[in-house]
């Protein structure tokens with residue numbers, strides 16, 4: 001089966017994991033510090049902390065905003081469920097907005113249509129790794145959470161995605177551009193937010209007893225007494241995950257180059273097919289991360305089933321959130337996202353695909369429409 005998403009790890013990741021196991025220190029530790037500093041340097045982030053998933057980073061990001069209870073946060077409906085769950089679990093209300101049918105990204109006007117007296121913040125998602133037009137959104141004046149789960153390596157007007165909003169999150173799950181198995185990151189323009197995130201991720205304590213004992217160097221008599229700074233759950237990343245991340249960081253440029261190559265093959269092959277609306281390219285001043293290649297086609301469901309029979313797995317990212325009864329917004333009409341729900345389909349794009357795999361995907365899609 002050719003998979004729609006995927007990552008690529010090699011001997012370096014395996015060697016790093018083995019070294020981590022041999023060190024007998026698999027949990028939170030020095031590899032995390034090293035990953036954080038290398039990631040910040042590579043992507044020019046002002047401050048950054050690793051956590052255990054992008055979904056948890058989203059919850060943390062909402063808490064970090066310190067909004068009054070029951071605030072409204074505007075969230076694109078065309079995104080992953082964690083975006084809305086984070087808002088709800090933090091005691092607020094997600095208010096869904098539409099996206100542009102061409103870029104599949106949220107625009108200022110989509111947000112403006114949902115602003116009320118209770119609006120306290122905005123969440124944006126760089127869909128597929130194509131950067132959102134951030135400036136007009138930031139000009140609205142609300143705190144902005146930037147979901148850069150798809151946007152590792154993307155830029156907007158020369159700035160790395162994840163460095164533009166007040167707080168940003170990344171995902172390093174098993175199918176993301178940079179994988180650590182399961183993991184995430186949180187970045188903030190104000191480094192105090194990342195300092196706080198580092199305390200939060202360890203149950204609101206920050207320092208372990210061991211760290212306190214070592215740093216106190218004998219001056220503290222009872223290092224096992226900790227100062228709990230705020231109520232929070234555990235979101236600690238592990239040395240094991242960070243050791244994979246370090247090897248992935250070394251190979252990220254190669255991984256990205258392969259994603260770009262496959263993207264270009266699809267763009268060329270589908271250019272003269274009237275049935276297929278190909279995805280939007282990045283503006284010349286921006287950089288795409290090529291996380292997913294999402295086409296729009298007639299007879300979408302039929303195509304997906306046809307491809308599955310041919311051992312090609314495709315999917316829709318994402319079933320619009322407002323259509324889920326749990327959020328009680330099914331009456332809201334968000335026409336572009338509802339249209340995407342009917343005709344959008346992500347086809348395989350990841351660095352493990354061979355040229356033969358890509359040709360097979362192209363040939364089968366062409367055969368289907370012939």
Ligand SMILES: Cc1ncc(COP(=O)(O)O)c(C=O)c1O
Nearest residue numbers: 053054055080082149171172173
């Ligand atoms: C847009 C978006 N935000 C957040 C997440 C959550 O990331 P994670 O899988 O690391 O929890 C995902 C995961 O796919 C995502 O696509």
